[in-house]
Amino acid sequence: MSRYLYDGTAEGLLSAAARIIAEASDPEKAILVERENTLFEDGVFIGTDAVAAETLFNRLRQEAPDAAHTFYYFILAEKEGMETSLLHYLSMALRYGNRVNGNLADSAVRDVVTVSRKAQRELHRMKGLVRFEKLRDGAYLARMEPDHNILQPLAGHFSRRLRAEDWFIYDVRRRTAARWHSGTLQLGTIEQFTAPALSEEEMRIQALWQAFFKTIAIPDRKNPRLQKSNMPMKYWKYLTEKQGE
Amino acid sequence: MEILDKLQILSGAARYDASCASSGSRREGSSSGIGNTSQGGICHSWADDGRCISLLKILLSNDCIYDCAYCVNRATNPIPRASFSAREVVELTMEFYRRNYIEGLFLSSAVMQSPDQTMERMVGVAELLRTEERFGGYIHLKIIPGSSSALVRKAGLYADRISVNIELPSSESLKRLAPQKQKQAILEPMSLIGRQIRESFLERKTSRRAPRFAPAGQSTQMIIGASPESDFQILKLSQGLYRKMNLKRVYYSAFVPVNEDNRLPVLASPPLLREHRLYQADWLMRFYGFSAEEILSDDAPSLDETFDPKTSWALRHPEFFPVEINRADYAVLLRVPGIGVTSARRIVAARRFSVITPEGLKKIGVVMKRAKYFITCSGRPFEKIDRQPAMLKSTLLLGDGGDTAVNPPPKQLVLPGIFT
Structure with missing residues (x-):
């Protein structure tokens, strides 16, 4: 069985997959792991090749758009140690096209699809759970700590929704931020974050929302377990309606 | 104000x-x-x-x-x-x-x-x-x-x-x-x-x-x-x-009783289980191809409190089962308790690649503890199961196949004379 190594970046992963799929005799049996730089590491190292990576991704987008979508969210999931499954998945995607996602009896497909789906689910959840606060200068700021690296697609969602406002979304865990300002979206990292001052009306609006949140529940039907299973407590930290609980 | x-x-x-x-x-x-x-x-x-x-x-x-x-x-x-x-x-x-x-x-x-x-x-x-x-x-x-x-x-x-x-x-x-x-x-x-x-x-x-x-x-x-x-x-x-x-x-x-009124029934609590069963039956009509007449009849006009409406239907129709996972149509798969819209679609998609094994079925997301009584996989049943409806009913109840959320159902207390 052939064993390959790559540098640990997403681009390097795609480069390695491209080479292996093109050259290995049976890519669906090959093994791909991140290089650890130990002296006696066994395997062939494949370096990053931006052109090869892009070519593979474009081919995927044309021949199996569903698989390209799955792959994108798989990368955002930042799951380590699954490169071999991904390699097999990509190879099968080029063979079967979009149908590949139906092959759930195959363990590589199942692993990749499951991880990717988790990232997609959290993205969907955060589209609802992100809370913006109005700052003194009129812009809006949201903070979050998602499990998956979903900032980019999340910012895309809000760039279509809150087009006329200026806003930031800050991923506290990864220290990355998205900024929407006069119609353009920028992504970057933030080294030092100091919470800016809120606008004067902000606390009044938050109090209104908190009041609404309390009264909309039917008292005879209280169900904290259902509430927590739909909205896990790890998200409560930045929820306006859950402050002070 | x-x-x-x-x-x-x-x-x-x-x-x-x-x-x-x-x-x-x-x-x-x-x-x-x-x-x-x-x-x-x-x-x-x-x-x-x-x-x-x-x-x-x-x-x-x-x-x-x-x-x-x-x-x-x-x-x-x-x-x-x-x-x-x-x-x-x-x-x-x-x-x-x-x-x-x-x-x-x-x-x-x-x-x-x-x-x-x-x-x-x-x-x-x-x-x-x-x-x-x-x-x-x-x-x-x-x-x-x-x-x-x-x-x-x-x-x-x-x-x-x-x-x-x-x-x-x-x-x-x-x-x-x-x-x-x-x-x-x-x-x-x-x-x-x-x-x-x-x-x-x-x-x-x-x-x-x-x-x-x-x-x-x-x-x-x-x-x-x-x-x-x-x-x-x-x-x-x-x-x-x-x-x-x-x-x-x-x-x-x-x-939810919010007013006192002698035209209204007196309830110990809102009939939440009944509401839940109606939603399940509603889903069966909208997404599973069931008609109201298949779910209930004039002789049995109330939804079962113990079993969800699909399991109830399956228990009344032993002639329909077992369903063969590797051959049955999508519409037939949908009638199996424990198989929902998503898993039925996945079964149909996965069959195009290879024969589905019992292992694969579990991984697809089928609720096996309920489905296993109603299916075969490449002709083989899952367990030696007595398919007599009466036996099946008690197995589902005693075993792990029943509804997971069986709380004591809120009973409706109707004052005599109101609805006559």
């Missing part, structure tokens, strides 16, 4: 409305305006009762001239009354929307002076949002029975979804508990809305510029357990609404 006090009164009064869906509409945001809608809908929070919060659900006013027995806002109830101005609703909607608290607005109202006067003010709010604020988010407007068709048409042009509440499952109950509401006043706008939705759909096929009419469709709601109708009657009514009026959703709302 402060806007905070109004919000508390008017959201408290709106919480018995079950619908909170924000799905079914795709509205692109405009470049200068704010907001769009998402086809699949988005939940923004979950309230203390576990229900999703997607829309700012409020009444424009709770100051009602009607006196419906079951309603918290009825005229003879000594409760604080409040009314929003249109501007106040618009401000709340916009401020909440910009902070991503909500997908949009759900606006209902008590009948203030007349149906038309109330409906006009509600439509006015939607008009302000769409034209002045250029709001592209979701709007659900409740139609007040008895309002003019011109206002219904206008409502449909501004809203994503409109709904007329059927309130009670029969016209006799309506007469008894909501004497000021007429069956015709409810059904007429429903069929008008159905026709308008179809027309606008056809027009938009030929011209993209044709106006959209309630693109997320219409829904309705009825109260369960305040009147004596059987589950069978209720399901037949829903089936008729889906088939003839083209409704998107029928909501069932377990009766």
Whole structure:
């Protein structure tokens, strides 16, 4: 069985997959792991090749758009140690096209699809759970700590929704931020974050929302377990309606 | 009155409305305006009762001239009354929307002076949002029975979804508990809305510029357990609404006793299990190809409390089983307890690659503890199972195959003499 190594970046992963799929005799049996730089590491190292990576991704987008979508969210999931499954998945995607996602009896497909789906689910959840606060200068700021690296697609969602406002979304865990300002979206990292001052009306609006949140529940039907299973407590930290609980 | 006090009164009064869906509409945001809608809908929070919060659900006013027995806002109830101005609703909607608290607005109202006067003010709010604020988010407007068709048409042009509440499952109950509401006043706008939705759909096929009419469709709601109708009657009514009026959703709302009234039954607690079973049966009709007559009959008009309606059906139809996973059609797979829409689709997709093994079936997401009694995999049954219905019933009950949420069902205590 052939064993390959790559540098640990997403681009390097795609480069390695491209080479292996093109050259290995049976890519669906090959093994791909991140290089650890130990002296006696066994395997062939494949370096990053931006052109090869892009070519593979474009081919995927044309021949199996569903698989390209799955792959994108798989990368955002930042799951380590699954490169071999991904390699097999990509190879099968080029063979079967979009149908590949139906092959759930195959363990590589199942692993990749499951991880990717988790990232997609959290993205969907955060589209609802992100809370913006109005700052003194009129812009809006949201903070979050998602499990998956979903900032980019999340910012895309809000760039279509809150087009006329200026806003930031800050991923506290990864220290990355998205900024929407006069119609353009920028992504970057933030080294030092100091919470800016809120606008004067902000606390009044938050109090209104908190009041609404309390009264909309039917008292005879209280169900904290259902509430927590739909909205896990790890998200409560930045929820306006859950402050002070 | 402060806007905070109004919000508390008017959201408290709106919480018995079950619908909170924000799905079914795709509205692109405009470049200068704010907001769009998402086809699949988005939940923004979950309230203390576990229900999703997607829309700012409020009444424009709770100051009602009607006196419906079951309603918290009825005229003879000594409760604080409040009314929003249109501007106040618009401000709340916009401020909440910009902070991503909500997908949009759900606006209902008590009948203030007349149906038309109330409906006009509600439509006015939607008009302000769409034209002045250029709001592209979701709007659900409740139609007040008895309002003019011109206002219904206008409502449909501004809203994503409109709904007329059927309130009670029969016209006799309506007469008894909501004497000021007429069956015709409810059904007429429903069929008008159905026709308008179809027309606008056809027009938009030929011209993209044709106006959209309630693109997320219409829904309705009825109260369960305040009147004596059987589950069978209720399901037949829903089936008729889906088939003839083209409704998107029928909501069932377990009766919560908020008033003392000798026309109403006395309940120990809201009939939540019954509501849950009705939703399951409703799902079977909408997504699983079941008819009301397959689920219940005149001889057995109530949904089983112990088993979900699909398992009940399976137990009554031993001749249908076992189903062979590697050959059965999608429609047949859907009838197996433990196999839902998602796993049936996955089974059909996975079969194209290879024969499905019992192991693979588990991984696809089939609920094996229920399904195993009803299927074979390449001709082999899963366990040596006695398929006699009586045996199967007790195995499902004693074993791990029953409904996971079998709490002691809330019993309905009916005072003798009320429903005779």
